[in-house]
Amino acid sequence: MSPTQRCLKHLRELGYTPAVVEKFNSFTKQRNDLYECIDILAVRPGMPVLGIQACAHSSMSARVKKCIENGQGWLATGHTQLQVWAFRKLKGHRKLQLDSRNIPLINQQFADAMNGMEVGGSHVQSHD
Numbered sequence: 001m002s003p004t005q006r007c008l009k010h011l012r013e014l015g016y017t018p019a020v021v022e023k024f025n026s027f028t029k030q031r032n033d034l035y036e037c038i039d040i041l042a043v044r045p046g047m048p049v050l051g052i053q054a055c056a057h058s059s060m061s062a063r064v065k066k067c068i069e070n071g072q073g074w075l076a077t078g079h080t081q082l083q084v085w086a087f088r089k090l091k092g093h094r095k096l097q098l099d100s101r102n103i104p105l106i107n108q109q110f111a112d113a114m115n116g117m118e119v120g121g122s123h124v125q126s127h128d
Contacts, residue, residue, distance in 0.1 A: 002054075003054040003055055003056055003085070003086065003087065004020060004022070004039055004040065004054045006054070006087050006096070007039075007040055007052055007054040007085050008020070008040065010085075010098060011040070011042045011050075011052075014044075015044055016042035016043065016044045016047075016050065017042065017043050017044065018040050018041070018042040018052075019040065019041050019042075020039065020040055021033075021034040021038055021039065021040065021041050022034070022038075022039040022040075033053070034051070035051075035070055035071065035073060035074050036066070036070040037051070037053055037063075037066055037067045037069075037070040037071045037074070037082070038051040038052065038053060038071070038074065038082070039052060039053055039054045040052040040054060048079045048080050048081045049079065049080045049081070050080075050081050050082075050083065051071070051074055051080065051081065051082045051083070052082075052083055052084070052085050053066070053067050053082075053083070053084045053085070054085055054086075055084065055085070055086050056086060057086040057087065057088040057099060059086075060084060060086045060099065060101070063084045063086075064084050064101050064103065067082055067084055067103045068103055068104075068106065071103050072105065072106060072107060075103065075104075075105040076105060076107075081102065082102075082103040083100050083101060083102055083103065084100065084101045084103065085098060085099070085100045086098075086099050086100075087099070
């Protein structure tokens with residue numbers, strides 16, 4: 001079972017409705033993540049929208065770094081969370097254990113600027 005499939009199963013068990021947002025580009029033969037860091041979006045009433053980077057445990061530190069670098073725009077929108085999830089087998093345990101890391105919002109000024117922007121072109125200035 002792939003890391004993405006394990007994450008989807010676990011999210012459903014937690015009561016989330018998950019959707020895979022990672023896409024495969026058949027021309028370049030590469031997988032493209034949403035905002036270069038999100039494989040799965042998950043929603044649950046009363047909870048922030050959860051973006052997840054699913055990976056093998058051996059590549060977790062590289063994925064955390066990637067999410068810190070590329071996920072700030074996602075986090076700055078508000079009412080969102082970004083996490084890196086990997087499953088691993090621990091000694092003495094029969095089941096795989098989830099190892100998750102929360103990605104913090106690093107730049108509050110960036111978040112304030114994002115939240116101050118208006119959508120839909122209603123904040124357009126003319127240059128005569």
